[in-house]
Amino acid sequence: MTTGNTTLTGILTWYRRQAKSSTFGVALILLALCIVLALSTDRFLTQTNLFSVMRAFSFIAIIAIGECMVIISGGVDLSVGSIFGFSGLITAIALNRWSWSIPGGIALGMAVGTGFGMVNGTLITRLRIPPFIATLGMLSVVRGLAYAITSGYPVRTPSPYNVLGQGYLGPVPYPVIYMAALAVVFSVFLKKTVQGRRIYAIGGNEQASAISGIRVNRVKMLVYTLAGLLAGISGVISIARLGVAQSTAGLGWELDVVAAVIIGGASLSGGKGTILGAILGAAIMGVLRNGLVLLNVSPYWQQAVIGLVIIIAIAADQMRRGSDQ
Amino acid sequence: MKKLMLMALVLLLAAGVMPLFARGGGEAARPDQITIAVVPKGLDNPVFLDTKSGAEAAGAELGVRIIWTGPVRADATEQVAVLEGLIQQGVDGILVSANDPTALNSVIQSATDAGIKVATFDSDAPESARLFYAGSDNYVLGETSAQLLVELAEGMRAPVDTAVLTGVLGAFNLEERIRGVRDTVAGTNVRIASVQAGEDDIDRSVQVIEDYTEANPGLDAWIFVGGWPFFAPPETLSALRRFRDRGGLVVSVDSFYPMLEFVEEGMADYLVGQNFFAMGDLGVRHLLRAINGETIAQEIIDTGLEIVNPDNVAEVKAAKDPW
Structure with a gap:
C-alpha cells in the first residue's frame, strides 16, 4: 500500500517535472497515435511493420538532425531536400558509371553534401544573405544540377552497395541503426560540448552571444556545414535502400524535415529544440503515413488527414502545457 | 565606392553567366x-x-x-x-x-x-x-491491363482482391487508366479492394507497395497503372517477392528497359507499355x-501498346536501348 503510494507519488513528481518539456509532449502524441493504430488494426504492432516504418522515416529523421541544429541557431535550411537528392545521385554515378569503390562513392556523396553545406554557410555569413533566401537559392541550384547531370534518367546502384540500406542486424534494418547512432552522437554534441551550447546561445540571442565573445559566424558556418553533411549521409543511405538514385529524390522534403523539427518542439525563432524531439517529430509523420495505408484510408484523403492530425496533436500539446503553467 | 564597384562586378558576372547556359539547340539552324x-x-x-x-x-x-x-x-x-x-x-x-x-x-x-x-x-x-x-488511349491502356488480369484470374475463387497503384491523384491520364480498369473488372471475379498512391515517386511507390502487401495477407493481385516501383531493382521489393511466392498476380503499365528485369525474374506477369x-x-x-500544307485527316494517331510477358521479354529487351 505504502509502496504503491510512493511509486505513484514518484510517477507524479516525474510527470510534473516532464510536463513542461516539449519533447515529452511529442512522445505522448506518438504514443497516443500508436495506441490508436494498435487498437484499429492488428497489422500495426508487428515487428516487421514497426521496423519498416522506422526505416521509412529514418531518412527524413537523419536530415532533421542537421535541420534541428540550424533551427536552434535561429536559421533555416531549405536546401536539404536537394542536397539529399544530389548526394545520393553523385554516389550512384560514381559507383555505376565511374566504377568507384564503395567507400570512395560514399565519401564522395558525403563530401559533396558537406560542400553544399559550406556554400550555404558562406552565403549566409560572408555575403550576409538571409538564410531563407540563401538556402532557397541553393535548393534550386542543387536540384537543377541533379537534373543537369542525369537528364532525368534514374541511376541504379550495385547490389553489394545496396546491402548497406537493405540489410538487417537481427530484426533491425541498418538505416534505423545509422539514425540512432547519429542521433546519440549529435545529442551529446549539442548538450555536452561547448560548441553545442553555443548553437543554443546564438539562437537565443545573437547579439548577446557576440558580445560575450562567441564567434557567431563560425558557429553558423558549422551548423550549415553539418546540415549539408547529414543530408548527404541520408542521401547516400537512401539510394542503397532503394537500389536506385533519381534526380527527383527528396523533392519537397525540406517541408517534411522542417515540420519534423518544429513538431519536435523546436521554435522557428531559435534557441529551442532537441534532437530527440526532431526524431520523434519525423516518427509521428512516418507512423501516420503507415497507419493510413494499413487502415486502407483512401489516398484521396490521406494528405488532408495527415495535416489535420498534426494540427490537432500540436494544439492538444499546447493546451496541456498551457494549463500547467 | 569600393562597394559599388564590387556590386557592379557581381551584376556583370551574373549577366555574363546566363548566355553560357543558352542552348545551341543541337545543330545551328539554316535560315x-x-x-x-x-x-x-x-x-x-x-x-x-x-x-x-x-x-x-x-x-x-x-x-x-x-x-x-x-x-x-x-x-x-x-x-x-x-x-x-x-x-x-x-x-x-x-x-x-x-x-x-x-x-x-x-x-x-x-x-x-x-x-x-x-x-x-x-x-x-x-x-x-x-x-x-x-x-x-489511356482508357484502353487501363482496360488492356485489367483484361490481362481478368484472364490470369480466371477460375480463381471470387473475389480476387486487387489493389491498384497510381501516381499523383487527379492526373487525367492516370484517372483514365483507373477508369478503364474499373470498367473492365466490373462483373468479373476480380474486385478492386483499394487504390494506393505513390505520388509519381519511386521511393513512395516502393514504400506503399511494401506496406500494403505486408498488411493485407488476403491480397490476390496488384495492378500498377504506372511502372514507378519497377525502376528500383527487384531485390528492393521483398514483400512483393513474397507475394509472388504465394501466388500473387502482378500486371503493370509501362515497359521501359529497367522494368523488363521484373518479367525476367518472375516478379510480374505482364507489362503493358506505350510506344x-x-x-x-x-x-x-x-x-x-x-x-x-497537307491536311492531316486523322485526328488520333494510335501509337499502339506493347505487351510484355515471360515469352517475349528477351525479344523486347533486345530491341530497346539500355538506360
Whole structure:
C-alpha cells in the first residue's frame, strides 16, 4: 500500500517535472497515435511493420538532425531536400558509371553534401544573405544540377552497395541503426560540448552571444556545414535502400524535415529544440503515413488527414502545457 | 565606392553567366530549315527520353531541326510559359504532351493564330486547336491491363482482391487508366479492394507497395497503372517477392528497359507499355506534312501498346536501348 503510494507519488513528481518539456509532449502524441493504430488494426504492432516504418522515416529523421541544429541557431535550411537528392545521385554515378569503390562513392556523396553545406554557410555569413533566401537559392541550384547531370534518367546502384540500406542486424534494418547512432552522437554534441551550447546561445540571442565573445559566424558556418553533411549521409543511405538514385529524390522534403523539427518542439525563432524531439517529430509523420495505408484510408484523403492530425496533436500539446503553467 | 564597384562586378558576372547556359539547340539552324519543338510534360521524367530519340531520329532523316524543351517539372503554368517562348521564337511546329487537358487551350490557339502547327502526344488537349494527337488511349491502356488480369484470374475463387497503384491523384491520364480498369473488372471475379498512391515517386511507390502487401495477407493481385516501383531493382521489393511466392498476380503499365528485369525474374506477369518512341517519330512526320500544307485527316494517331510477358521479354529487351 505504502509502496504503491510512493511509486505513484514518484510517477507524479516525474510527470510534473516532464510536463513542461516539449519533447515529452511529442512522445505522448506518438504514443497516443500508436495506441490508436494498435487498437484499429492488428497489422500495426508487428515487428516487421514497426521496423519498416522506422526505416521509412529514418531518412527524413537523419536530415532533421542537421535541420534541428540550424533551427536552434535561429536559421533555416531549405536546401536539404536537394542536397539529399544530389548526394545520393553523385554516389550512384560514381559507383555505376565511374566504377568507384564503395567507400570512395560514399565519401564522395558525403563530401559533396558537406560542400553544399559550406556554400550555404558562406552565403549566409560572408555575403550576409538571409538564410531563407540563401538556402532557397541553393535548393534550386542543387536540384537543377541533379537534373543537369542525369537528364532525368534514374541511376541504379550495385547490389553489394545496396546491402548497406537493405540489410538487417537481427530484426533491425541498418538505416534505423545509422539514425540512432547519429542521433546519440549529435545529442551529446549539442548538450555536452561547448560548441553545442553555443548553437543554443546564438539562437537565443545573437547579439548577446557576440558580445560575450562567441564567434557567431563560425558557429553558423558549422551548423550549415553539418546540415549539408547529414543530408548527404541520408542521401547516400537512401539510394542503397532503394537500389536506385533519381534526380527527383527528396523533392519537397525540406517541408517534411522542417515540420519534423518544429513538431519536435523546436521554435522557428531559435534557441529551442532537441534532437530527440526532431526524431520523434519525423516518427509521428512516418507512423501516420503507415497507419493510413494499413487502415486502407483512401489516398484521396490521406494528405488532408495527415495535416489535420498534426494540427490537432500540436494544439492538444499546447493546451496541456498551457494549463500547467 | 569600393562597394559599388564590387556590386557592379557581381551584376556583370551574373549577366555574363546566363548566355553560357543558352542552348545551341543541337545543330545551328539554316535560315530555310524547318524547326519543330517537342515539349514533354517535364524534363525530369525519363519516360519522355524515348520520345526525344524518336523525334530526333525522324528529324535527322527528314532534315528538320528538333528543339527539345519544356518545364523542368510537370507543371501546366510553366509549360504555358515555355510554349509562349516558342511562339516568340517563331518555330514552325510544336509537339506537346499536355500537363492538363484544358489549361493549354488558349496558348495552343495563340500558336495556331501565329501560323504554327501544333499537335499533342502522350497526353492530349482534346478541346484545343491542336491538329492531331499521337499516342495511346489511356482508357484502353487501363482496360488492356485489367483484361490481362481478368484472364490470369480466371477460375480463381471470387473475389480476387486487387489493389491498384497510381501516381499523383487527379492526373487525367492516370484517372483514365483507373477508369478503364474499373470498367473492365466490373462483373468479373476480380474486385478492386483499394487504390494506393505513390505520388509519381519511386521511393513512395516502393514504400506503399511494401506496406500494403505486408498488411493485407488476403491480397490476390496488384495492378500498377504506372511502372514507378519497377525502376528500383527487384531485390528492393521483398514483400512483393513474397507475394509472388504465394501466388500473387502482378500486371503493370509501362515497359521501359529497367522494368523488363521484373518479367525476367518472375516478379510480374505482364507489362503493358506505350510506344513513346513512335509518339516522337510519328508526331514529327505528321507535323512536317501539315507544315508543308497537307491536311492531316486523322485526328488520333494510335501509337499502339506493347505487351510484355515471360515469352517475349528477351525479344523486347533486345530491341530497346539500355538506360
